[in-house]
Amino acid sequence: MNPTDFESVISVKELDFFYGQSQALFDINMEVPKHQVTAFIGPSGCGKSTFLRCFNRMNDLVGDVSITGSLILDDYIDINHKDQDPIQLRRRIGMIFQKSNPFPKSIYENVVYGLRIAGQGKKSVLNEVVETSLKKAALWDEVKDRLHTSAMGLSGGQMQRLCIARAIAVNPEILLMDEPCSALDPKSTARIEELILDLRGDYTIIIVTHNMQQASRVSDYTAFFFEGKLIEFGETGQIFTKPSLKQTEDYITGRFG
Amino acid sequence: MLNSNPGIVKGRFWREGEAFIWLSSIGVGMILLIIGTLLFVIVKNGFVAFWPHSLALVETNSGEYYLGEIKQTTLHPHTGEERIQLKVGNRELYSLDFKWIQSKTISRITYPKEAVAIERTEYGNFYGFIQGYQSPLTGAEPVQGPNVLERIEPSFTEEVQVLARLNEEIKSVAVEMESLRRKILKAQYEGENHAAIEAEQRVLREHFDLLLEAQGKQHTVLSQYQVLLRDAEGTTKTLPLSHVVRQYQPNQMGLFAKLSHYLAHLWELFFDEPRESNTEGGLFPAIIGTVMLVLTMSLFSFPMGVVAAVYMKEYASPGFLLQTIRIAVNNLAGIPSIVWGIFGLSFFIYTIGSGIDQIFYPEQLPTPTFGTGGILWASLTLALLTVPVVIVATEEALGGVPSDVRHGSLALGATKFQTLMKVTLPMASPRIITGFILAMSRAAGEVAPLMITGVVKLAPALPIDGTFPFIHLERKFMHLGFHIYDVGFQSPNVEAAKPMVFVTTLLLLSIVILLSSTSIILRNKIRKRYQAKAF
Ligand SMILES: Nc1ncnc2c1ncn2[C@@H]1O[C@H](COP(=O)(O)OP(=O)(O)OP(=O)(O)O)[C@@H](O)[C@H]1O
Ligand SMILES: [Mg+2]
Numbered sequence: 001m002n003p004t005d006f007e008s009v010i011s012v013k014e015l016d017f018f019y020g021q022s023q024a025l026f027d028i029n030m031e032v033p034k035h036q037v038t039a040f041i042g043p044s045g046c047g048k049s050t051f052l053r054c055f056n057r058m059n060d061l062v063g064d065v066s067i068t069g070s071l072i073l074d075d076y077i078d079i080n081h082k083d084q085d086p087i088q089l090r091r092r093i094g095m096i097f098q099k100s101n102p103f104p105k106s107i108y109e110n111v112v113y114g115l116r117i118a119g120q121g122k123k124s125v126l127n128e129v130v131e132t133s134l135k136k137a138a139l140w141d142e143v144k145d146r147l148h149t150s151a152m153g154l155s156g157g158q159m160q161r162l163c164i165a166r167a168i169a170v171n172p173e174i175l176l177m178d179e180p181c182s183a184l185d186p187k188s189t190a191r192i193e194e195l196i197l198d199l200r201g202d203y204t205i206i207i208v209t210h211n212m213q214q215a216s217r218v219s220d221y222t223a224f225f226f227e228g229k230l231i232e233f234g235e236t237g238q239i240f241t242k243p244s245l246k247q248t249e250d251y252i253t254g255r256f257g
Numbered sequence: 258m259l260n261s262n263p264g265i266v267k268g269r270f271w272r273e274g275e276a277f278i279w280l281s282s283i284g285v286g287m288i289l290l291i292i293g294t295l296l297f298v299i300v301k302n303g304f305v306a307f308w309p310h311s312l313a314l315v316e317t318n319s320g321e322y323y324l325g326e327i328k329q330t331t332l333h334p335h336t337g338e339e340r341i342q343l344k345v346g347n348r349e350l351y352s353l354d355f356k357w358i359q360s361k362t363i364s365r366i367t368y369p370k371e372a373v374a375i376e377r378t379e380y381g382n383f384y385g386f387i388q389g390y391q392s393p394l395t396g397a398e399p400v401q402g403p404n405v406l407e408r409i410e411p412s413f414t415e416e417v418q419v420l421a422r423l424n425e426e427i428k429s430v431a432v433e434m435e436s437l438r439r440k441i442l443k444a445q446y447e448g449e450n451h452a453a454i455e456a457e458q459r460v461l462r463e464h465f466d467l468l469l470e471a472q473g474k475q476h477t478v479l480s481q482y483q484v485l486l487r488d489a490e491g492t493t494k495t496l497p498l499s500h501v502v503r504q505y506q507p508n509q510m511g512l513f514a515k516l517s518h519y520l521a522h523l524w525e526l527f528f529d530e531p532r533e534s535n536t537e538g539g540l541f542p543a544i545i546g547t548v549m550l551v552l553t554m555s556l557f558s559f560p561m562g563v564v565a566a567v568y569m570k571e572y573a574s575p576g577f578l579l580q581t582i583r584i585a586v587n588n589l590a591g592i593p594s595i596v597w598g599i600f601g602l603s604f605f606i607y608t609i610g611s612g613i614d615q616i617f618y619p620e621q622l623p624t625p626t627f628g629t630g631g632i633l634w635a636s637l638t639l640a641l642l643t644v645p646v647v648i649v650a651t652e653e654a655l656g657g658v659p660s661d662v663r664h665g666s667l668a669l670g671a672t673k674f675q676t677l678m679k680v681t682l683p684m685a686s687p688r689i690i691t692g693f694i695l696a697m698s699r700a701a702g703e704v705a706p707l708m709i710t711g712v713v714k715l716a717p718a719l720p721i722d723g724t725f726p727f728i729h730l731e732r733k734f735m736h737l738g739f740h741i742y743d744v745g746f747q748s749p750n751v752e753a754a755k756p757m758v759f760v761t762t763l764l765l766l767s768i769v770i771l772l773s774s775t776s777i778i779l780r781n782k783i784r785k786r787y788q789a790k791a792f
Contacts, residue, residue, distance in 0.1 A: 056668060058664065058667070058668060061664065061667065087670050087671075087672055088670070090667070090668055090669065090670040091669075091670035094668065094669070095668040097661060097664065097665065097668075099661055101659075101661040101662050101664070101665040102665075103662060103665070103666070103679075103680055104662075104683075104684060104786065104787040113666070113669060113671075113679070114669040114670060114671075116679075117666075117669070117670065117671045117672075117675045117679065118670065150786070163665070166665075166669065167668075167669070170669060170670065
């Protein structure tokens, strides 16, 4: 089932996940392709977000959870190992949330936040990073004249792009996006999709989405989840045109979910 | 017909809760009315306290004369006859400041221009007429005339200044002698040789005695400057000029003169020491004491409360224990403040204070240094009293910070502590400051716990002054709240002290408002910076 004609950056093995007593993920095995866009699709409540949060240990914040199996980054880093420092991990694996969450600080301070907490204080470095990150996030032209005004004055779409700029400012290798466009209008969505396509060559991107068109437009690979299980994983073209399982086809064509 | 219109719904009054809205607005109205009345009474009485009132000369049918300020006209509670209350002053002559006179016995009321009111250092105000002056310059006999005062005033002021300089010097020598005395005690305690210090002490004492002698002489010189007075009945008396604080003739003062008199009084209120067992003079030591008490309290209470709340909300794992602690903290806020006072007395003063004395000031014992009430212990007691308020407010504030923003910070590789310092606390700060404001107002208004932890009616020295180490937290202090109680209920002449009670209340209120409005401005500034716009 797993295509292996790509370079893998994270390999997930026999992953089980529990919220307290109730199991949310069942025996997940997959390889995440490097420098490609992978889409996670599936009906609501099937565990996409839960799985995504396993990659940067955000589930640690939930409280009573337990996890077995392994996620191996770069063939040797065990993400889930209890001695693995989540701080280091999160600097390499950034995350964009469904609801944009800029800090109530200036646009500039939002972008350099990750660098500052990592101890980078040099003005010249920060200035440069602000410019390149905002340019990459396709926001530079809109905000370059008001970098020091509050980020709270931006529109929803701009805020989400700012969050992307903030995430790429620390130069991560992997970006996790949990329904990044669900609160945006079609125009802002189109901009973010463009952005994802631009970032594709440099970053490994995993995006959770409910929008089938979006998945087919932006992703190279697609994983379909159902009730906590990974049902099918393959190249996006193949999944959308000739899925090997009836269940996948039903979901994609809108017959359930 | 209105009712035929299907859009008109009957019974709005009950169905849409209009009755409830009415009820709520009545509640708000009543609260506003009560607060408004209270403020009005305080402000009105506080503000007019220093306004120079006209002096009425009341002549009765039986040929008696009274001079004073008409305070009020009322009906006698039993006989129903009209009467006026006159503040006649001259306590050393009449023994009572106030006199009731029945209106029907009054034959005439006039306002003589030359009537004078004299504020003095003893016996309250004098109301009467000036007969003349006596001074070494003008010879032994009293002299009259309009320019006499102007003639003798320069030399009198000079003599007063000489005395002031002497007093100043005596005070500093006294401080030096006290520190020598402590040194000797210490040397004795440690069994060291202290002959040299004793020699120094002897020299100092001689100097001190000389100064005292000079002071006595200067007092005699000053007592030769006198003003000769006559009251409404014609009784004469002399008053040393040095006892006169201020004299004015209200019946011939214009608006401008009255205003400057008023301002002079305000100045005295803010920057002078109290006189006449606190019923007159200034409130300076009480103002300093109150402000310093609240600030010192804040220094302990705010950090302690915030740190405790941060731990409880962000770090402690939720469970039965945490819940118990939270309930306990909430209930602490309801303990009567006098109980806190007793706790402060037994724990801070008798345990910690006495401990400090035994370790650091053993030579002073049995005279306590820290083992007695003082501003430090009172502040700590108030800090305990207000810390629950800060904890509850901070916990609420932290809970109000949206978790997406925290997660955003954590997802960027921030530690929990960095997230706390850079995102959570700044965003929570407006509401935390609201907690501070509540705590400060509460602390500024408390009196009961202070009464057993170090407040006094007249403190010999301020807790902050020019002698090293400048801030003396072990000292006793004065406080506006206690001042109200003391002047209003403990002074021998309650009626005469009434204006002072209102003025003190007004001042205490103003200080609370000043402290809290500063914080409110600060809070609004911060809030504007961190306000999350609705998405
Ligand atoms: N904090 C939590 N505690 C307990 N159960 C949870 C928690 N978060 C999620 N779950 C459960 O885990 C399952 C997977 O949830 P998850 O949020 O991963 O679904 P999802 O695929 O992201 O859904 P959606 O598309 O609606 O976002 C659901 O059944 C959900 O009820
Ligand atoms: Mg989800």
